[in-house]
Amino acid sequence: MDPRLLTYLQKILNAQVYDVAIESALEKGTKLSQRLGNNVWLKREDTQPVRSFKLRGAYNKMSKLSAEELEQGVICASAGNHAQGVALGAQRLGCKAVIVMPVTTPRLKHDAVKALGADVVLEGDSYSDAYAYALALQKEKGYVFVHPFDDPDVIAGQGTIGMEILRQHQHPIHAVFVAVGGGGLIAGVSAYVKAVRPDIKVIGVQMEDSNAMIQSVRHGYPVLLNDVGLFSDGTAVKRVGDETYRLTRELVDEFITVDTDAVCAAIKDAFEDTRSILEPAGAMGIAGLKQYVHRTGVRDENLVAITCGANMNFDRLRFVAERAEAGEEREALFAVSIPEQPGSFRHLCETIGHRNVTEFNYRMSESAQAHVLVGLSIESRREIPDIQRLLASKGFESMDLGDDELSKEHLRYMVGGRSTCCGQEKIYRFEFPERTGALMRFLSNMKPTWNISLFHYRNQGADYGRVLVGIQMNEEDSLEFTKSMHELGYFFAEETSNPVYRLFLN
Numbered sequence: 001m002d003p004r005l006l007t008y009l010q011k012i013l014n015a016q017v018y019d020v021a022i023e024s025a026l027e028k029g030t031k032l033s034q035r036l037g038n039n040v041w042l043k044r045e046d047t048q049p050v051r052s053f054k055l056r057g058a059y060n061k062m063s064k065l066s067a068e069e070l071e072q073g074v075i076c077a078s079a080g081n082h083a084q085g086v087a088l089g090a091q092r093l094g095c096k097a098v099i100v101m102p103v104t105t106p107r108l109k110h111d112a113v114k115a116l117g118a119d120v121v122l123e124g125d126s127y128s129d130a131y132a133y134a135l136a137l138q139k140e141k142g143y144v145f146v147h148p149f150d151d152p153d154v155i156a157g158q159g160t161i162g163m164e165i166l167r168q169h170q171h172p173i174h175a176v177f178v179a180v181g182g183g184g185l186i187a188g189v190s191a192y193v194k195a196v197r198p199d200i201k202v203i204g205v206q207m208e209d210s211n212a213m214i215q216s217v218r219h220g221y222p223v224l225l226n227d228v229g230l231f232s233d234g235t236a237v238k239r240v241g242d243e244t245y246r247l248t249r250e251l252v253d254e255f256i257t258v259d260t261d262a263v264c265a266a267i268k269d270a271f272e273d274t275r276s277i278l279e280p281a282g283a284m285g286i287a288g289l290k291q292y293v294h295r296t297g298v299r300d301e302n303l304v305a306i307t308c309g310a311n312m313n314f315d316r317l318r319f320v321a322e323r324a325e326a327g328e329e330r331e332a333l334f335a336v337s338i339p340e341q342p343g344s345f346r347h348l349c350e351t352i353g354h355r356n357v358t359e360f361n362y363r364m365s366e367s368a369q370a371h372v373l374v375g376l377s378i379e380s381r382r383e384i385p386d387i388q389r390l391l392a393s394k395g396f397e398s399m400d401l402g403d404d405e406l407s408k409e410h411l412r413y414m415v416g417g418r419s420t421c422c423g424q425e426k427i428y429r430f431e432f433p434e435r436t437g438a439l440m441r442f443l444s445n446m447k448p449t450w451n452i453s454l455f456h457y458r459n460q461g462a463d464y465g466r467v468l469v470g471i472q473m474n475e476e477d478s479l480e481f482t483k484s485m486h487e488l489g490y491f492f493a494e495e496t497s498n499p500v501y502r503l504f505l506n
Contacts (some may be wrong), residue, residue: 008191008247011156012163016063017056020088021048021160026168026304029273029286036290037299038174042274043165046282046310050084050112052234053161053308054148057184058085060157061146062093070095075143077101077134079127079181079233080109081281081309082148087116098143100134102126104230106279106313126228127182128238149184150241159188165304166196174301175201175292179284179308180213180255181235183244189306190251201253205288207232208257213240217249231260234281234309258287264320265327266290270307277317282309287327326402329381331358333373333401336391340370342451348372349443351394355387362455372455373407374398424474425453426481427498430467432490442467445488450477468495 024047029040045053062074073096076086083099090097097118101110102125110120123133127148138145147154165176176193178186190202206214209229216222222245228236240248258266266283269290270276278286285305292298325331338344345362352374359375376387384400391398401407432442446452454470473481485492 005191005195005251008152008156008159008188009195011152012159012188012192015056015060015153015156015160017060017157017160019063020059020085020092021056023164024048024161026165027274029269029305031273032269032286032290036293036303038293039300039302040289041169041302041304042270042286043161043304043306044274044276045161045306045308046276046278050081050088051310052081052084052282053158053185053306054078054081055085055088056160057149057151057154057157057188058082058146059089059092061151061153062086062089062095064153065093065144069144073097073141073143074146075100075134075138075141076146076148077127077131078148079130079236080105080113080311081234082146083109083113083118083120084116084311086146087113087118091117098134098137098141100130100137102130102233102236104233104236106233106311106316108313109311112311126230126236126238128224128228147241149182149187149244151184152243155184155188155191155244155247157188158185159192161185161306162189162192165189166193169302169304172302173197173200174298174303175203175253175289176304176306177203177205177256177285177289177292178306179232179235179281179288180204180206180248181210181237181281183213183240183248185306185308186213186252187241187244187247191247194251202251203288203292204248204252204255205284206255206257207235207263207284208259210236211255211257212237213245213248214255214257216240216245217252217255221245229260232263232280232284234279234311235284256288256291258284258291259327261323261327262287262291263327264323265325267312267320268324268328274307276307276310277312278307279309279312282307325358330377330379332376332378332381332384332387333359333404333407334376334387334391335399335401335407336372336374337397338370338372339395340368343448344370345372345452345455346443346446346448347394348374348391348396349440351391351396352376354440357457360455360457362452373401424472425470425496426473426478427454427468427470427495428485428492429495430469430485430490430492432465432467442488442490445484446471447477447480447484450481 024044027042032040075098077100099118100121103122124130225238263280266286270278289305356377361373451472456468
């Protein structure tokens with residue numbers, strides 16, 4: 001065995017982590033296992049006292065400081081989870097802690113750090129910015145720096161996770177999937193796993209827009225990224241550590257990159273199996289595991305994903321829920337062109353048929369052609385060419401927007417606006433039980449002579465669907481429309497006189 005690997009094995013076996021950490025469970029993800037055709041195991045580091053694995057490495061480092069060093073106080077830079085580990089360790093050891101965090105850190109995390117008694121300083125847009133400022137403060141104040149990943153004692157503390165996995169599951173394991181930011185977690189886990197069970201693959205998972213470790217291994221030295229994506233704030237690192245790079249390059253078998261949609265889908269997967277809500281970094285291992293299974297076709301193997309954190313701001317769930325459907329490849333988003341004439345919108349809906357509609361966005365324009373944003377439930381993206389061929393056969397041109405970030409993040413909420421060609425328009429708001437066919441039943445009650453000038457519907461997964469519709473009609477049509485809608489039995493209310501409609505749409 002490499003003497004350096006033996007040194008890390010000894011460090012991990014002697015690491016002091018259980019004064020603050022628990023031995024987290026290794027739970028089987030039942031639904032994930034059934035869906036992926038493998039035994040999927042989740043190493044539940046999201047259940048630690050600070051909802052992250054980071055307290056292991058932080059406390060192991062701090063427990064080795066002398067009384068004089070503890071008297072000086074400690075400082076660290078962190079996107080949030082390491083900060084809570086240092087704050088908890090300082091509280092337990094009775095020393096001062098100063099935490100420098102990026103201004104992009106979710107409020108949940110810096111509030112949690114303050115609650116543990118640490119002083120919080122917000123500086124910079126990423127971990128690397130906060131790190132540079134923390135080093136300047138360290139020199140100025142004389143604090144002891146507790147690095148979040150590039151320190152042998154921190155790495156050894158994180159390595160206890162690998163030790164626990166092999167103790168908890170003594171049967172064959174095909175691979176362990178580990179989220180990678182600065183590299184402390186994967187360096188520690190791979191150091192232990194490769195020393196004890198070198199046959200087990202260790203696979204690193206990074207965000208496509210925060211892949212400093214992959215770039216470093218590819219180039220042969222730690223590279224500095226100009227920018228990093230901030231969705232997974234826990235892994236938004238511009239430069240990995242020198243020691244974590246060395247260990248990762250030598251020990252990790254391969255890497256996988258995942259995108260935002262895949263991580264959102266993994267958060268949903270974890271919730272369905274555990275009823276816990278992971279933060280993006282905490283779900284990256286699951287996202288990588290899923291991608292690995294789909295790419296390799298591996299079956300009936302034991303696969304472990306480390307769910308390394310659950311410090312999620314509640315208001316981010318809106319975004320996660322929206323993008324999870326795309327990450328699961330269960331929703332297709334199209335821009336469809338239709339003739340701007342009465343009956344075209346209904347003809348489009350009839351063409352779509354019994355497919356479950358997740359969204360319609362339409363606003364009448366002055367041109368001879370209108371553009372409709374359409375969302376449809378699908379089983380996989382393999383269905384998209386068939387849907388487009390069907391639309392084309394009925395005269396509707398379409399564009400697949402599934403990979404277009406502008407459409408997914410902005411355009412779908414901005415379709416519409418004012419129109420100068422919607423005379424005699426009346427606006428109605430509808431609610432109806434959300435079940436397959438309910439939307440089509442609503443549209444089937446529209447006479448072909450009633451020209452739809454505005455339409456917005458979004459399936460939010462609630463019990464009731466909500467539609468806003470604009471129709472061009474005279475007073476006689478209005479009476480007939482009201483009668484027809486009463487017979488349909490859906491709740492509706494006219495909003496033509498609503499000042500918001502007049503301000504933004506009329």
